Amino acid sequence: xxxxxxxxxxxxxxxxxxxxxxxxxxxxxxxxxxxxxxxxxxxxxxxxxxxxxxxxxxxxxxxxxxxxxxxxxxxxxxxxxxxxxxxxxxxxxxxxxxxxxxxxxxxxxxxxxxxxxxxxxxxxxxxxxxxxxxxxxxxxxxxxxxxxxxxxxxxxxxxxxxxxxxxxxxxxxxxxxxxxxxxxxxxxxxxxxxxxxxxxxxxxxxxxxxxxxxxxxxxxxxxxxxxxxxxxxxxxxxxxxxxxxxxxxxxxxxxxxxxxxxxxxxxxxxxxxxxxxxxxxxxxxxxxxxxxxxxxxxxxxxxxxxxxxxxxxxxxxx
Amino acid sequence: xxxxxxxxxxxxxxxxxxxxxxxxxxxxxxxxxxxxxxxxxxxxxxxxxxxxxxxxxxxxxxxxxxxxxxxxxxxxxxxxxxxxxxxxxxxxxxxxxxxxxxxxxxxxxxxxxxxxxxxxxxxxxxxxxxxxxxxxxx
Numbered sequence: 219x220x221x222x223x224x225x226x227x228x229x230x231x232x233x234x235x236x237x238x239x240x241x242x243x244x245x246x247x248x249x250x251x252x253x254x255x256x257x258x259x260x261x262x263x264x265x266x267x268x269x270x271x272x273x274x275x276x277x278x279x280x281x282x283x284x285x286x287x288x289x290x291x292x293x294x295x296x297x298x299x300x301x302x303x304x305x306x307x308x309x310x311x312x313x314x315x316x317x318x319x320x321x322x323x324x325x326x327x328x329x330x331x332x333x334x335x336x337x338x339x340x341x342x343x344x345x346x347x348x349x350x351x352x353x354x355x356x357x358x359x360x361x362x363x364x365x366x367x368x369x370x371x372x373x374x375x376x377x378x379x380x381x382x383x384x385x386x387x388x389x390x391x392x393x394x395x396x397x398x399x400x401x402x403x404x405x406x407x408x409x410x411x412x413x414x415x416x417x418x419x420x421x422x423x424x425x426x427x428x429x430x431x432x433x434x435x436x437x438x439x440x441x442x443x444x445x446x447x448x449x450x451x452x453x454x455x456x457x458x459x460x461x462x463x464x465x466x467x468x469x470x471x472x473x474x475x476x477x478x479x480x481x482x483x484x485x486x487x488x489x490x491x492x493x494x495x496x497x498x499x500x501x502x503x504x505x506x507x508x509x510x511x512x513x514x515x516x517x518x519x520x521x522x523x524x525x526x527x528x529x530x531x532x533x534x535x536x
Numbered sequence: 537x538x539x540x541x542x543x544x545x546x547x548x549x550x551x552x553x554x555x556x557x558x559x560x561x562x563x564x565x566x567x568x569x570x571x572x573x574x575x576x577x578x579x580x581x582x583x584x585x586x587x588x589x590x591x592x593x594x595x596x597x598x599x600x601x602x603x604x605x606x607x608x609x610x611x612x613x614x615x616x617x618x619x620x621x622x623x624x625x626x627x628x629x630x631x632x633x634x635x636x637x638x639x640x641x642x643x644x645x646x647x648x649x650x651x652x653x654x655x656x657x658x659x660x661x662x663x664x665x666x667x668x669x670x671x672x673x674x
Contacts, residue, residue, distance in 0.1 A: 422574060425570075426570050426574070429569075453570065453573060453574040453577060456570050456573040456574070457573075460569060460570050461570075463567060482577070487568055487573050487576065490566070490568055491567050491568060494566050494567050517576070517580070518579075519576060522566070529566065
C-alpha cells in the first residue's frame with residue numbers, strides 16, 4: 219500500500235507477472251472477466267464531484283472512504299476517518315471497517331462484485347471503492363482505490379488511487395489486480411439512491427446495518443426507498459416501523475406494522491411490535507388486542523409475544 | 537472491621553439494585569428487531585417451500601422408488617436446524633423447475649441430494665459437512 223507508480227512497478231515486474239500468469243493459467247485459477255458495458259451506456263464516463271484525497275502511508279482505506287463519502291454528500295477528511303476504519307496493527311483497513319465507517323455516517327454500504335456490476339454503476343455515475351492486490355498472491359499488497367469512470371474505446375478504468383487522481387488503467391491490468399480480491403467493490407450511497415442492479419436482500423441488509431449503527435433517520439429513508447421498488451416487502455415494513463419507533467414516531471411505526479401484518483397475516487411478529495407502539499401511544503385496549511393477536515399466531519417467537527402481552531396487561535391494570 | 541465493611545458494601549449493593557427500574561428497559565426489549573424479523577421470515581418461507589416440494593406427487597413417487605419413506609423424509613427435514621434448512625432451500629433454488637426432459641435429469645440429481653442428506657443424517661454417509669451426525673434414528 220505504498221503510494222507509488224503502478225505502471226512503474228508493472229514495468230519492472232512485467233516478465234515476472236507474465237511467468238506467474240502462465241503458471242496460474244495452467245492451473246486454471248485465473249479467470250478473466252469480460253469488461254462488457256450494459257447496453258445504451260455512454261462510451262466514456264467520469265463521475266463528477268468525487269473529491270480526491272491523496273493517501274498518507276498505509277492510509278488508503280480512510281482516503282478511499284473519504285472520497286466515496288464526499289461524493290455522497292458527506293464531507294469528511296481521511297484523518298477524521300482513520301480512528302474509525304484503520305487498524306495500526308494491520309497497517310490497513312478491513313472491508314468490514316469501511317462498511318461500518320460508511321454506515322456511521324448515515325450512508326448505505328452496498329458491496330458489489332464483478333466487472334458487470336462495476337461498469338453498470340460507473341455508467342450510472344456512481345463511484346465504487348475497489349479492493350485490489352498490487353502484489354502477488356504470495357506477496358499481497360492490498361490497496362483500496364476509487365473507480366470513478368471508464369473509457370470504453372480506450373479500454374480503460376479511471377481511478378483515484380494512492381497519490382494519483384484520475385489514473386487510467388487498462389481493463390486487462392485492472393482486472394488482473396482486482397480479481398485477486400474476488401472483484402470486491404463497495405458502493406457508498408445516500409439512503410435514497412438504489413444501486414443499478416439492486417437485490418432486495420442486499421439492500422435490506424444494508425438498511426439493517428444503518429439501524430445497527432444507530433442511524434435511524436437514514437435507515438428510515440433506506441426502507442422508504444426500498445418500498446418504492448418492493449412495495450410488499452415484509453422485512454422492509456418491519457424495518458420502517460422499527461426505525462420510526464426508535465425515533466419516537468409511534469403513530470408512523472404503528473402504521474408500518476399494520477401494513478406488514480396485512481402482507482403476512484399469519485405472522486405474529488408485526489402484531490407484537492404494533493402492540494408495543496400502541497401501548498406507548500396510550501391506546502391500551504388496542505395494544506392488548508394486538509398483543510393477543512400476536513400470541514394467537516404463535517410461531518418461533520411465541521414466548522416473546524406472551525411476555526409482551528403479560529407486560530402490557532400488567533401495566534394497563536395499574 | 538471486615539464484617540462492618542462487608543455490611544456497608546452489601547447494603548449499598550442492595551440499595552442500588554432496588555433503585556433500578558427494571559421495567560423500562562425491558563419494555564423496550566419487547567420490540568423484535570428487524571434482523572430477527574427477517575431471519576424468522578426467511579426460515580419459515582424456506583421450510584414452507586421444502587415442505588411443498590416434498591408434498592409434490594412426483595417427488596413422493598420418486599422417493600418411494602428410491603426407498604425413502606415420504607413421511608420419514610418430512611420428519612427429517614423438520615429436525616434440521618434453520619441454517620441447514622437455508623442451505624437446502626438454496627440448493628433447491630439452484631435447480632430449475634422440472635417437467636421436461638432436462639428437468640427429469642435435474643430432478644434425479646436433486647433426489648440424490650435428498651437421499652444423501654437423509655443417509656448423512658442417519659450416519660451411513662458423510663457427504664454434507666453441515667449435517668450433524670446424530671445417533672441414527674430418532
